[in-house]
Amino acid sequence: MPSKPTVDVNRLPFRHADTWPWRWLYRLYTSSTTLHRLVSRTKWYRGDDGGTPQADGKTACGLSGQFVMPGILSRMGARRCPACCDAVGVPHGRGAPYNSGVREPGCQGPKEKT
Numbered sequence: 001m002p003s004k005p006t007v008d009v010n011r012l013p014f015r016h017a018d019t020w021p022w023r024w025l026y027r028l029y030t031s032s033t034t035l036h037r038l039v040s041r042t043k044w045y046r047g048d049d050g051g052t053p054q055a056d057g058k059t060a061c062g063l064s065g066q067f068v069m070p071g072i073l074s075r076m077g078a079r080r081c082p083a084c085c086d087a088v089g090v091p092h093g094r095g096a097p098y099n100s101g102v103r104e105p106g107c108q109g110p111k112e113k114t
């Protein structure tokens with residue numbers, strides 16, 4: 001059972017279906033691909049490789065810095081940060097919730113475009 005969210009899920013960024021790729025990112029310049037839930041984003045840009053979307057922001061577990069949008073393999077299989085999961089009320093596990101069939105409270109799922 002996921003815990004009750006400790007953040008106001010109705011104020012999280014990227015709640016709409018079209019912005020789902022920005023919800024769970026991993027930290028830049030680390031060997032970890034643990035996915036964290038962004039709760040704010042101050043800017044975004046393309047990485048040095050010319051294409052990978054990156055963002056400066058803060059996560060639900062309290063990290064701040066530069067984050068990278070995961071590729072498909074990480075998006076499907078990387079570990080979700082347990083503290084971020086607890087903060088937004090999703091179960092611990094692997095893969096971005098949107099890609100793993102997990103409903104993220106306050107966020108639109110893939111078939112909820114309006």
Ligand SMILES: [Zn+2]
Pocket residue numbers: 035036037059060061062063081082083084
């Ligand atoms: Zn986290």
